[in-house]
Amino acid sequence: MLVSVAPRFARRLSLALTACAALASPMASQAQAQAQTQLGLTPLQRAEVVEVLRDALKRDPSILREALAAMQEAETRDRATSQRGAILAQREALLADPADPVKGNPQGNLTIVEFFDARCGYCKALHPTLQALLRADPQIRVVMKDLPILGPASVVASRALLAAQRQGKYAAFQDALMQLRGEPTEAALQAEAQKLGIDWVRAKRDMEDPAILARLQHNVGLARALSIEGTPALVIGNTLVPGAVDLPTLQNLVAQARQEARQGG
Template sequence: MTRSTLRALLTAGLVLLAGGAPAQEAPPGFTAAQRAEILSILRQALREDPTLMREALAGLEEADRRDRSEAQRAAIAENAEALFRDAADPSKGNARGDVTIVEFFDARCGYCKQMQPAMDALLRRDPNIRVVLKDLPILGPNSVLASRALLAAQRQGRYVPLYDALLSLRGEPTEAVLRQQAERAGLDWARLRRDMDDPAIAARIERNLGLAQRLGIEGTPALVIGTTLVPGAIELPALERLVAEARAAR
């Protein structure tokens, strides 16, 4: 039996074991005798060459990664309208850019702040990118407060200046801090504070949370670039590579 056949058999055996079927029961598609034979062959192969296990596990991880990628691409396609073409969403960059990046972020998220210089550098280097900003306040009450302030600032045409200020902020976005940052960004605080309590703003945040859930997003930042979902902060070279791939796929 060739090494590749043994590796494939071991992978199948791991799948059987992962299914949790009792030893006396056969999983669907296998008889009890076939299952016993597979496990016997696996035990013998592992005694002779323990490295087969590592290779089989790597194969399972790669298959799992492919499955997740396919599921994510399907979810992006199903939610493309809400992701890329919601006219209510704030954005940065070129409104007519040929590549759109959707950024789910929390204004309190340290990794979002860490990635922000790379995003700004990307927009300076590539004038044909649009970045759609999706508030995803998942880190507590001050995150929600900051998102409400940002979406209220959009009504005064000052979303991006306040966004830039909050992503540079090192302290907590308490109401007092938000007022200070909003006034520095040229916002009417009294109007902003009233708008923050508008149920329509709370509804927009809920829509973003629902969209993130449908995409399987579990943290911030999360980027959608073309058909790729990127969980977590990445550096400028990776951003540029993903933009180039999205542009080539158009």
């Protein structure tokens, strides 16, 4: 059954929904004032709308839940659209920076970008899942972006990783640090490095190279451009994936990215 909504009632409904959004906001009074100004409501009209809304909420509280859910859904869509645009704008820096360490197949037909912190527990939880993905799909290339956001010890670990890269040991050393229990102190870093045949004296010298610090600062700037709020964060195709996800989810995202690439997305 189609219901025709009279223009006058439609306007009242629109005003009520605007008020609902305002009441649902953490800054309700400010939002209400803005709504009043934008819609040309008098104080009396505004009071009437708020009273109607309060009465409706008392009779059916699910209205507010549905409004909040709709607002959250819209916010999620807007964030995804914004991040997609940022990924497209930063594509070269994400996928084709020759200074970045690469894992998996360097000639793979799909690139995943991983932002991670060597001390991040969720990064360590994600690590075996990513390793399983690489074993299951030999056509994946992974670009590593060290993002030391958890303090000075993270910066030291990231410097050590990039120093190991200069000796061709980045992937092995990163794998070791992801499995390391406890803090990556200098003694722990040295012990793990020496197990892998890394020249620690040379690595220590390279860790002080300003180019390595510049690389980390570059990664931080790139993360900000993408509105990344924590680690781990993956870029798969044009999608930003925050947090640790399971293998089926990763595989679905990979399949979607490949399909989008085939369609010219």
